[in-house]
Amino acid sequence: MDLNDEDCIGALDGTHVRVKISNEDAPRYRDRKGYTTQNVLAACSFDLKFTYVLPGWEGTASDSRIIKSVLTRNDNLKIPQGYMNRSRLIAPYRGVRYHLKEYFVRPPENAKELFNLHHASLRTTIERAFGILKKRFSIIASTIEPNYCVDTQNEIILACCILHNYLMGVDPDESLIAKVDEEVLHSHCERVASTPREDDEDARQGDIIRDSLISVMWQNYVQM
Template sequence: MYLRTGQTFSDLHFSYQLGKSTICLIVREVCLTIWNVLHSECLSLPRFPEDWLKIASGFEQVANFPNCVGCLDGKHVRIVCPEKSGSLFLNYKKHFSINLLAMCDSEYRFTYIHVGSCGSDSDSTIFKNTSLYTKLHNGELNLPSAKPLPNTTEPMPYVLIGDGAFGISNKVLRPYVRSNMTHKKKIFNYRLSRARRYIESTFGIMSNKFKIFQRSINHSLPNAIKLVKTCCILHNYIRERDGYKFEDTLTIEGFQNNTNTNNISVVRSGDVLRDKFANYFVSEVGAIPWQDDSIF
């Protein structure tokens, strides 16, 4: 009830005739129990290549983006400023927040979350401090072997995709910057955005179901993190139980360079990989009929 309606403890106090401290304790313990019981079942990274292949197949079918195993993005979750935190949690939108960095599949389900970073941190900085980033660059995710894009012969690696806030590499693709845009670059950005919208929609579906995201969360920082994690778990549980519903996506959210040699080589290889995808998307075998009408 608390997560679903977004009611305050004062509202619940009058509704159930319980003390606010008692309600707070109940909410905290229930959230902790939900996380402990359902975490491994409802929200864990795919373990085997077959699991990643299933995700990639989904993105190829519904978003026309092959060899994609996940979409990355961050969401600012509004909170009341924690005590003695200064401006650490003040984000670029000029309100206090913690960051929910997440990855999803084509069924609007979270496959990875990282909750609790300061609102002032960028998505790219947060991503580099996550276990997902470490496992991705250490080759510990058990991703499938490189596979040619449909109707081609050159093996291409499986990748994650994100927006311009993420650094490009041979593991993560982002859009071309919006300057000197050629036709090929515009097509690539359009095709990438078709896949990347799934993480935006996942955030929107969750915020539509759990109204607590539509106001500032007035809890201590550890409890606020527990609440966000619990909502992510329950979101996945509901997706598994109920499946896709179009009306779930109809929501309006209320709130919402390094220079060392190794990094330079990674960036260059990422640029080459992105160009290969872009060339494929404008080729006869990789183009989709409506893409030229969808760019301007």
């Protein structure tokens, strides 16, 4: 058994898009870099097409808070609650090497590191999708000064994602993909490890699934 895109249905993460906000609301939308942004939750398949997009959250909102809210909506995102380990949403091991660049220098030395390497490799899918989206449509690029309010920017983001999916089918632009891949590889970092742990039965089932995966993965790895 291995962890690859045949065993997973997609990748999930958030990205920040700059937005024009009143001075009164600005503190709720100001991200760690000091810009006023909205946090956009999205899921994508491994062909880099978006399967779920939820814009509109203020820049200070955490990914886990957004995911919990999603579960109360009438949307089609069918995953368990939270960014922690779940029976259908598997998180990496915290406190274990995760960055792809680290494994280029020193290969995995145990089963948990091997799992995190595979997890990180798959997780770059959503980062690549975001990168291509923002390079195709400069109106939502991180370096562009925002000109639209949240509601208008929401519609722009959704329209860009729809156009992105269409273009990935008819004009993927391999040179653009290659450029984004290089940028993602050099800037890849872990964000999920800081998410607080939730203690419930579904989380424990996720732990069991993950632990059963790594034993088989490690056996296959050392026999290669």
